[in-house]
Amino acid sequence: MLELRNLSKSYGGRPVLDQLSWHFKAGEFVAIMGDSGVGKSTLLNLIAGLDTPDAAPGDTPILVDGIAMSGLDDDAATRLRRARMGFIFQAFHVLPHLTLLQNVALPLLLNGLSTTRAAEMLAAVGLGGREHDFPHQISGGQMQRVAIARALVHRPALVLADEPTGNLDPDTADAILTLLQREIKATGACAIMVTHSQLAAKKTDKILHLSRNGLQETTIVKPFEQ
Amino acid sequence: MNHMPKPPRRDWTIIALMAMLAALVVASFATLPLKWREFFTVEAINGSIELLAGFAPPESGLPFLTKTFWAALETLAMSGLGTLLAVIFGLAFSLPASGRFGAAPRAAMRAVLNVLRSIPELVWASIMLIAAGLGPLGGTLALAAHTAGVLGRLFADSLENAAPLPEQTLRTNGASAGAAFFYATLPQTLPQMMSYTLYRWENNIRAAAILGVVGAGGLGQMLKYHLSLFQMPLAATVIIAMLLLVALVDGVSFAMRRTLTR
Numbered sequence: 001m002l003e004l005r006n007l008s009k010s011y012g013g014r015p016v017l018d019q020l021s022w023h024f025k026a027g028e029f030v031a032i033m034g035d036s037g038v039g040k041s042t043l044l045n046l047i048a049g050l051d052t053p054d055a056a057p058g059d060t061p062i063l064v065d066g067i068a069m070s071g072l073d074d075d076a077a078t079r080l081r082r083a084r085m086g087f088i089f090q091a092f093h094v095l096p097h098l099t100l101l102q103n104v105a106l107p108l109l110l111n112g113l114s115t116t117r118a119a120e121m122l123a124a125v126g127l128g129g130r131e132h133d134f135p136h137q138i139s140g141g142q143m144q145r146v147a148i149a150r151a152l153v154h155r156p157a158l159v160l161a162d163e164p165t166g167n168l169d170p171d172t173a174d175a176i177l178t179l180l181q182r183e184i185k186a187t188g189a190c191a192i193m194v195t196h197s198q199l200a201a202k203k204t205d206k207i208l209h210l211s212r213n214g215l216q217e218t219t220i221v222k223p224f225e226q
Numbered sequence: 227m228n229h230m231p232k233p234p235r236r237d238w239t240i241i242a243l244m245a246m247l248a249a250l251v252v253a254s255f256a257t258l259p260l261k262w263r264e265f266f267t268v269e270a271i272n273g274s275i276e277l278l279a280g281f282a283p284p285e286s287g288l289p290f291l292t293k294t295f296w297a298a299l300e301t302l303a304m305s306g307l308g309t310l311l312a313v314i315f316g317l318a319f320s321l322p323a324s325g326r327f328g329a330a331p332r333a334a335m336r337a338v339l340n341v342l343r344s345i346p347e348l349v350w351a352s353i354m355l356i357a358a359g360l361g362p363l364g365g366t367l368a369l370a371a372h373t374a375g376v377l378g379r380l381f382a383d384s385l386e387n388a389a390p391l392p393e394q395t396l397r398t399n400g401a402s403a404g405a406a407f408f409y410a411t412l413p414q415t416l417p418q419m420m421s422y423t424l425y426r427w428e429n430n431i432r433a434a435a436i437l438g439v440v441g442a443g444g445l446g447q448m449l450k451y452h453l454s455l456f457q458m459p460l461a462a463t464v465i466i467a468m469l470l471l472v473a474l475v476d477g478v479s480f481a482m483r484r485t486l487t488r
Contacts (some may be wrong), residue, residue, distance in 0.1 A: 022229070050398060056402075079400070081399065081400035082399065082401065083400070086399075093392070093394075095395070096414075106401075107400075110400060159436070
């Protein structure tokens with residue numbers, strides 16, 4: 001589904017990611033952990049095509065469904081993100097001037113699809129009947145539910161989550177992760193979640209540890225800084 | 227021990243500025259030939275009373291009221307169309323002026339907007355009347371030119387001050403730059419833009435009445451005509467029509483702005 005081939009990125013000559021390689025399979029829920037500043041968010045931005053990797057002409061360091069991200073111009077990368085990716089952010093990024101239903105329907109509208117699935121998705125995340133409420137009328141946990149519904153409504157092949165439970169209390173975080181896990185399995189998407197939380201990581205199929213030595217699978221959750 | 231906080235340091239810059247301001251006010255009064263005493267003489271007061279008495283009673287014949295009504299509609303149309311044109315051009319100008327296309331177009335467009343709004347409506351009207359001839363078209367274009375400068379600047383500031391996160395979120399989710407603007411930034415700023423537009427419409431209805439004086443049609447032109455012939459009762463009716471029109475537009479605009487900002 002997603003392949004990283006010797007992916008490198010440096011800022012001002014300082015390497016952040018160095019020769020990173022991994023193969024992520026469809027239907028897999030993967031946590032990426034690591035110390036602050038090790039390049040976790042950079043990695044997500046590179047996969048999403050929001051940043052460009054260091055690559056020689058002809059290199060294909062990131063392949064999404066067999067499509068080389070580095071070969072795409074800005075418009076093509078935008079279209080790829082729109083059709084095949086879903087995003088979940090720590091700060092929810094729910095649009096304040098749209099209703100919950102309109103927020104969830106956005107990826108469908110952008111892809112020119114019917115918006116009927118938006119209400120189904122909202123019900124699936126436990127917010128049925130709240131379609132016409134606005135984000136300021138709901139709690140942080142409910143906003144993250146809306147964000148999950150929005151990320152999955154158009155059945156993306158790849159879901160990228162950056163600290164999705166970072167702003168939530170432990171009970172709400174657990175409920176959100178259970179929901180995310182269930183919805184990812186239901187849609188068959190590959191999901192990559194960057195997190196510092198050991199509890200969050202334990203909910204995934206696989207935990208990868210990102211360090212200067214690259215990505216390594218681990219079963220031991222290290223006490224990373226919170 | 228007494229730990230009283232130290233008093234704030236005296237800022238001599240502010241004191242110097244205030245002194246300069248006071249000197250300017252005194253100099254203004256000293257240099258202008260203001261004849262306050264003549265203004266309050268018995269002769270001047272009697273003259274004023276005589277002039278004001280000439281306005282009563284206002285002309286209330288149906289033919290003149292009908293003529294005034296159509297002139298009021300012309301003034302209303304001038305202000306409405308002038309404001310609408312200003313909104314269209316102001317919005318178009320605000321995109322480069324808000325820095326969406328880079329620093330150089332931003333600076334260039336802000337300079338254009340400065341020129342547009344620095345020239346008062348009356349001066350614009352004089353220019354437009356030469357180009358478009360006497361009548362409401364020149365007045366409408368004059369209002370549009372000045373107001374496009376004002377609204378363009380206000381809209382640009384609104385766009386610049388809008389929270390960037392919603393647009394970034396949409397771009398990340400694969401929205402094109404245009405879609406992200408229309409779904410995220412424009413809806414955020416729309417209530418404020420509508421409020422500015424309605425406020426400028428209020429101003430333009432007053433300006434449209436004045437512009438008639440330089441031949442731009444409507445109530446202003448009627449007022450100038452009747453005043454110049456010393457037909458005071460007819461001029462009084464026109465002035466009352468102006469007051470009613472301004473009050474009506476102010477009321478409607480206020481109610482709409484209150485609804486938008488609720």
